[in-house]
Amino acid sequence: MGSLLTTAYSSESFRQQAHALVDLLADHLERAKTGREAVITYQEPDEQLAFWRQDFAQPVNANPLPLFEEMVRRSIHLHHPQFMGHQIAPPLPLAAITGLLTGLLNQGTGVYEMGMTANALERIVMQWLAGRLELGTDAGGLLTSGGTLANLTALLTxxxxSAPTDVWGEGNTDRLAIMVSEEAHYCVDRAARIMGLGTDGIITIPVNDRFQMRTELLEPYWQEAKAKGLTVFAVVGSACSTSTGAYDNLTAIADFCETHSLWFHADGAHGGVAALSEKYKPLVRGIERADSIVVDFHKMMMIPALVTAVLYRRDADSYRTFQQKAQYLWADATTKDWFNSGKRTFECTKLMMSAKIYTVLRTYGEEIFTDYVETLYDLARRFARLLSQRPEFELAVEPESNIVCFRYVRTGLDDNELDQLNSHIRKQVLNDGRFYMVQTTLRGRVYLRVSLMNPLTTDEHLESLLNSLIV
Known part of the structure; x- marks a missing residue:
């Protein structure tokens, strides 16, 4: 082995580099938590690319610390209490440390021998979450990389x-369709198109004034689909929707699916964890009747991205999604081996995702997830009250989760002018860097949108945000 490889695999070099990195990240965490640095130092894409191209052209440096420092400085800081943008949690430091462990061990979990611990931990974690969602004793599931892949996996199952013919074996010989709210996450639409359903196979149900699926329209839309020769095989309920955080009536969807023997899938990527809170559990009433559920651990459970659960009320269903021979991996492709996760997931060489969740549960207990949900859902409701007391702001809808949509209003401006004004405000916030928030479009109008993901965010931070938006 050459001297360069010997140095690169040196345990002592690893010790020194890791200690230096942990010190760097601990200092960054402290600065971010206390707000002593900007949430984001924004640069236009071409400027950012130019910097890193110039860096890439430099001679190699045996000390990676300056590189790490630059990466931290040029990244958005999720642990800053004024980060209120996208639905990505500030990871628990313990979960990040576990990521260092799993990165070095690098256990691919598709085959048991390559991921003995990870597969066992995944089984335990999935059965724990299935139990908290009250899916019953036959329930189980798997972990995969993100909500997009998770929703695709569940719909493939x-x-x-449910499909009239064996699509996996015989190809798609029927005109299949799913029914989903028009406010559902775009990944559901993407999954349907990947599956070959086409535009006609994605039946979007209108929403009410609270952006919830109008479940009374399921029956007439289903009848209309039948008349067109479409075979609906699944209905997707949102728990909650992405733009507004609204929860669909999952009980009504479950009733409809039961009546017509349809698969009920609940996209609980963001808000399914309300089930862990007695206070907010009513929001997901009916989710226990879903045939499949998706929950993102990297959204409302503080695990580094990407880690997503695909849960099944009948764990045996998960083995019907991907059925392939792979003699070099396992001797029998038909046996339902929970310990060979590659039989049930799109991924084969899958990360040790379960270790991060298991470590948090064993160290802090599930109460930390409950506290997180209740802290942020409570905060969103207080923010909505604060907005209602400020005539210069208009609330889009009373929040059900930790997502709040609102806009700045000014007398004398029409809707188009208000749209332009709010887009301008959002751009100013981005360039300023003290806060981070995004915008969305509701009912054809531009609204400012905050996702309150940081439990260190306070009412005072929100008051300061509103004061900074006045133009």
């Missing part, structure tokens, strides 16, 4: 179980 729904098709395998």
């Amino acid at each position: 729904a098709r395998a179980v």
